[in-house]
Every structure is written in structure tokens, then in C-alpha cells.
Amino acid sequence: xxxxxxxxxxxxAGGGHRASALALEAALQRQRPSWRVRTVDLFAxxxxxxxxxxxxxSRPEDWYNKRLARGWTxxxxxxxxxxQAAIRLGHPLLMRSLQEHWLRTEPDLVxxxxxxxxxxxxxxxxxALPGVPYATLLTDLADLPPNFWIEAGQPQHxxxxxxxxxxxxxxxxxxxxxxxxxxxxxxxxxxxxxLAIDRSAERARLGLDPRRxxxxxxxxxxxxxxxxxIAQRLAATTQTIFLCGHNKALAAKLRALPSAAPRLVVExxxxxxxxxxxxxxxxxxxxxxxxSEAVQQGLPVIVVDNAWTMPQERYNAEWIRENGxxxxxxxxxxxxLAVARLLDRLEDFQASVRRIDNQALFEVPDILDAILAQASxxxxxxxxxxxxxxxxxxxxxxxxxxxxxxxxQT
Numbered sequence: 001x002x003x004x005x006x007x008x009x010x011x012x013a014g015g016g017h018r019a020s021a022l023a024l025e026a027a028l029q030r031q032r033p034s035w036r037v038r039t040v041d042l043f044a045x046x047x048x049x050x051x052x053x054x055x056x057x058s059r060p061e062d063w064y065n066k067r068l069a070r071g072w073t074x075x076x077x078x079x080x081x082x083x084q085a086a087i088r089l090g091h092p093l094l095m096r097s098l099q100e101h102w103l104r105t106e107p108d109l110v111x112x113x114x115x116x117x118x119x120x121x122x123x124x125x126x127x128a129l130p131g132v133p134y135a136t137l138l139t140d141l142a143d144l145p146p147n148f149w150i151e152a153g154q155p156q157h158x159x160x161x162x163x164x165x166x167x168x169x170x171x172x173x174x175x176x177x178x179x180x181x182x183x184x185x186x187x188x189x190x191x192x193x194x195l196a197i198d199r200s201a202e203r204a205r206l207g208l209d210p211r212r213x214x215x216x217x218x219x220x221x222x223x224x225x226x227x228x229x230i231a232q233r234l235a236a237t238t239q240t241i242f243l244c245g246h247n248k249a250l251a252a253k254l255r256a257l258p259s260a261a262p263r264l265v266v267e268x269x270x271x272x273x274x275x276x277x278x279x280x281x282x283x284x285x286x287x288x289x290x291x292s293e294a295v296q297q298g299l300p301v302i303v304v305d306n307a308w309t310m311p312q313e314r315y316n317a318e319w320i321r322e323n324g325x326x327x328x329x330x331x332x333x334x335x336x337l338a339v340a341r342l343l344d345r346l347e348d349f350q351a352s353v354r355r356i357d358n359q360a361l362f363e364v365p366d367i368l369d370a371i372l373a374q375a376s377x378x379x380x381x382x383x384x385x386x387x388x389x390x391x392x393x394x395x396x397x398x399x400x401x402x403x404x405x406x407x408x409q410t
């Protein structure tokens with residue numbers, strides 16, 4: 001019996017897609033040790049010689065990540081439309097590169113953890129290796145139609161972390177057997193591991209007051225200039241922990257700011273769960289990963305929703321309101337008022353947070369198992385044969401891929 005090979009497709013724009021891929025890889029290695037799991041950087045597949053970097057001096061995702069760190073997110077809705085138009089224009093070239101990749105690597109299951117490229121990824125796989133199942137695992141709480149996460153007319157699988165995302169997939173006509181619900185976003189295994197610490201002792205060791213309510217400020221792995229304004233506005237009243245990621249310059253500026261309330265500034269760390277367990281609430285952007293991590297650690301959240309909020313994250317603020325998980329403001333200029341409002345109802349928010357039971361990390365391996373089992377049947381329930389199916393415009397199937405289908409290797 002051949003080894004089952006599962007490819008997890010990610011890229012480094014924003015960091016959340018790679019983090020989710022690594023989290024799922026770790027879960028599969030633990031829960032499905034017989035599987036061969038490969039994490040695949042899409043940009044490395046499309047540009048293996050790094051010609052883009054040689055031409056421009058940076059990787060494709062670097063500009064995006066720098067913008068996040070500087071808070072330059074206004075206008076991203078229009079830029080997203082331009083990006084999607086460029087992807088449509090480059091579709092034939094993407095298809096050629098991806099089909100060559102699939103034929104060379106021959107996965108048994110492909111799981112995409114990225115948006116925007118799912119048409120090219122699916123059609124190239126269906127053309128090169130028909131019958132090999134394809135799943136899109138949304139790392140956002142909801143889709144941003146059209147053509148962001150959920151493509152219409154593709155007989156593929158979708159793994160959705162909220163009822164809203166499930167509804168969106170079904171509304172586009174996807175078969176209920178291919179739309180799979182989980183209880184939340186994929187999180188790293190360490191967010192589920194017990195950590196017995198004496199919070200008071202640890203706070204005191206780090207120079208914090210054990211008795212004061214403590215906020216944790218986090219804006220992803222590259223930080224954000226918004227953290228400086230938050231620090232200034234909370235300096236007199238609120239004890240805070242600032243996690244700055246790779247942004248050493250930001251950390252230095254935060255340390256230089258005067259503060260009457262205790263403040264801890266931390267540069268890059270992999271111990272996010274540890275620092276979250278020292279805090280009482282979370283402050284940050286409404287990213288699906290960071291707010292899900294905070295909720296998993298029992299922290300109510302404070303986020304903003306305004307013109308600077310990235311379009312794919314706007315539903316997240318609605319999700320917070322719907323579930324009573326914290327406070328949503330229109331800007332961080334009123335962060336002091338937001339903190340006061342949250343602390344006034346802290347126990348209520350904490351009770352709402354405790355009602356969220358996110359077990360997605362342990363649910364997805366079973367879903368992937370079921371997808372592989374479904375793919376092993378010759379005829380799908382919707383009436384088409386796997387061996388006869390080709391995506392629109394796909395290249396005819398090479399002989400060795402057909403042989404793979406006939407021998408039942410899934």
C-alpha cells in the first residue's frame with residue numbers, strides 16, 4: 001500500500017497562511033503519522049529561480065508585509081481587484097507552471113490555505129491528475145466574494161470555520177458533501193497545551209503589577225505603527241504587554257515612551273500562549289488568527305473596524321459583536337474608552353469567550369480522511385466520473401496520470 005501524500009499550499013503574505021499550514025502539518029504528523037505531509041510555498045513553485053526577487057530586490061510578499069507593519073492598508077479593496085485581474089490575465093501561464101509541478105510531485109490530496117489562486121490551483125490539478133481531490137481550507141472567518149476564497153463551479157471541497165463561510169459556499173451551489181464545517185480557525189498545537197504558571201509570580205518577575213488588569217497588544221509578526229499610539233493613550237492608566245514580532249525598531253520606540261502604568265515590550269517570540277496567559281484582554285487588528293488565538297486563551301478582544309481595515313477582515317468585527325467577545329471601535333484614538341468599556345463588563349465578555357470551543361485543529365485531519373475516502377470511489381454522488389472529469393480549459397491528461405487513476409492510487 002502506497003503512502004498517502006498530502007500537499008499544503010501556502011504563501012508568506014501576512015504570515016497567517018504559513019502559520020496555519022505549519023499548524024496543520026504538525027497536527028497531521030501527530031494524528032496521521034503514516035501520511036507524508038508537504039508544505040508547499042506557491043511562490044516558490046511559480047518562481048523557483050526567484051527571478052522576481054532578482055529583478056525587484058524583494059520577494060512578492062515583502063511589499064505587502066511592509067505595508068501591514070506601517071499600517072498602509074487604506075485602498076486595499078481596489079488593489080485586490082487589480083491583483084485578481086492580473087491573476088486572471090496570467091491564468092494560462094499559471095496553469096502551465098502548476099501542471100508541471102503536479103506531474104512532477106504527484107500528491108494524493110492538495111489542500112489550499114490561500115485565497116485568490118484557487119481557480120488556477122484546482123484546474124491545473126484536475127487537468128494533470130484527475131481524481132486527486134482538492135480542498136480549500138479558509139483561514140478567514142468568511143469569504144470575500146467574488147473569486148477570493150470560494151470559486152463557483154469547481155467540484156472541490158471547502159473547509160469552513162464559521163457558519164457564515166458554510167452558508168457562502170452553499171449559496172454558490174456547492175454540494176453539501178463537499179462543504180465541511182469546523183468549530184473555528186486552525187491554531188498551532190501549543191494553544192491547546194496546558195501551561196501551569198503562577199500568573200502573579202510571572203507578572204512580578206517581568207516587572208508587571210500582579211494586581212492590575214493587563215492588556216496584550218499584538219499586530220502580527222511584523223507589528224504596526226498603531227502600537228505607538230496605543231501605548232501613548234494607555235500610558236497613564238493601563239498595564240500592557242506589547243509583542244512586536246520582528247520589528248526591532250518599533251520595540252525600541254515603545255521602550256523609549258514614558259509610561260506611568262507598567263509596560264512590557266517583547267520582540268520576536270514563539271511563546272505567544274505564555275504571554276496571552278499573563279494578560280486579561282487582547283488589543284489588535286481583527287485578524288482571524290490573532291483574535292482566534294486570543295479567544296482560545298480566554299481573552300476578550302478589542303479591535304477596530306474602519307476604512308483602514310482590510311476588506312477580508314471586516315466580517316471578523318461582526319463576528320466579535322455577534323458572539324459578545326469584546327469591543328469594536330472605529331479607531332484606536334479612543335482605545336482608552338474601549339478599555340474602560342471592556343473592563344466594566346469583563347466578566348460578561350469572559351463568559352462569552354469561554355463558550356467558544358474551537359477544536360478545528362483536531363477536526364480537520366478527520367475531514368481530510370473523509371475526503372480521501374470519498375475520492376476513492378469511481379462515481380461521485382453528483383453523477384460524474386472522476387476519471388472522465390477535466391476542468392474547463394485543462395490540458396489533456398498525460399498517460400501516467402491516467403494509469404494512476406486506473407490502479408486506484410488516491
